[in-house]
Amino acid sequence: MPGHPADGVAQSRITEQAADSAAQRLGDMADQVAQPALRRQLALLRQLRLLRLLLSLLHLLHLLQLLLLLLLLLLLLGICLLRIGCGNRVCAERQ
DSSP: OTTOHHHHHHHHHHHHHHHHHHHHHHHHHHHHHHHHHHHHHHHHHHHHHHHHHHHHHHHHHHHHHHHHHHHHHHHHHHHHHHHHHTTSHHHHHHO
16 A cells, blocks of 8 residues: 555655665765875874974984084183193193
8 A cells, every 4th residue: 555654654764774875875985085184194293293303303413512512612722721821830840
């Protein structure tokens, strides 16, 4: 019987299942599109972290270089002061 209430319920279920299936397919497609984009973003974040670490190391190396230059200047200053000091009597007596 075409006008039977059970037919309406069955048709409603078929329509609902079709809609669910379509929604699932759309969700799967969205996941397929989103996953590569997320992978790219994660790769970029890893690269940015690595760059940040490398910049920190570069900064540290620069500070160490400045410290070594300062020590070298202090050593040269000490040598100059010794040479100047050797002109006086105290330095001459040591030699």
